[in-house]
Amino acid sequence: MIRTEIKVETMVNEVKKTEDNVIRTLSDITRAVSDFTNMFADMKENITDEMLKRSDEIERREGSFKKLFEETRTNLTSDMEAKREELTQLQGKLERPPIAFHAHHVEDLVLDTADEIIIFTKSVINEGTGYDTSTGIFTAPVGGLYQFDVHTCTQI
Template structure:
């Protein structure tokens, strides 16, 4: 009988060992699954955060036209485009001709102007006092129109404008219903 008890005890110990291995296997498999799920949740959380940040990007854009003064008789005179079609973020001021960045970021600015027939225009796109793009134009037998611009990083509160870089009696712009002088800008990346 002692032998039978010993055999039963060995079987019980062996079965308990098998159960322990099975439980350990399940535990390891569960830990692996838990790690994979955690990694996947972290990745998805990061993706959601990036989407939320993109949705939070402010909408900053302006499109101004119609020059207050077409004569370019003063060097460094700021061109004042007195009408806006778009002014998201209210960065462009129609009374001063200055765009003040409501938020910092990468901006694209475009200037389109037309020189009067037989006249010149020398203009600069200016950021915080520094010319960052320039244009020279001559209205030969007709009214010549040109476009120029720049993509620049602008800090919050910095100003961008258009100015005459040369002046005189032979410098003048032209505008009518077919030729608009425009100044525009848009926040490309926040």
């Protein structure tokens, strides 16, 4: 549980670092687009035939740059949402209820058939309501790894 919390905390820090890098990169790209747009406006003031040809090329490049910018922003946003979803799933795994039971007292002291279920009729602890004292069967309420310890004494 502690390892998972540490791992989630590490992932949150990595997501924050990535988010900071994305914001910084987007700011640089926005500044570059703004500078590029200002330069383009200055060039249009002194129009010549050669400048018209170059301005068409610049407009084409600006369009593909904007398209690339939007694609990058969309990809980064979807990556951030995926990481956020992953963190939410990990948090959900951390919030699973504890499962434990402690049962004792056997009424049927004679085991006369093979594979007979021993039913402990008194339940001291039954967190998660997995153990049924009427059938002696434990049903795992959530998936996971379970450990069972049994202590028995026999009369001679």
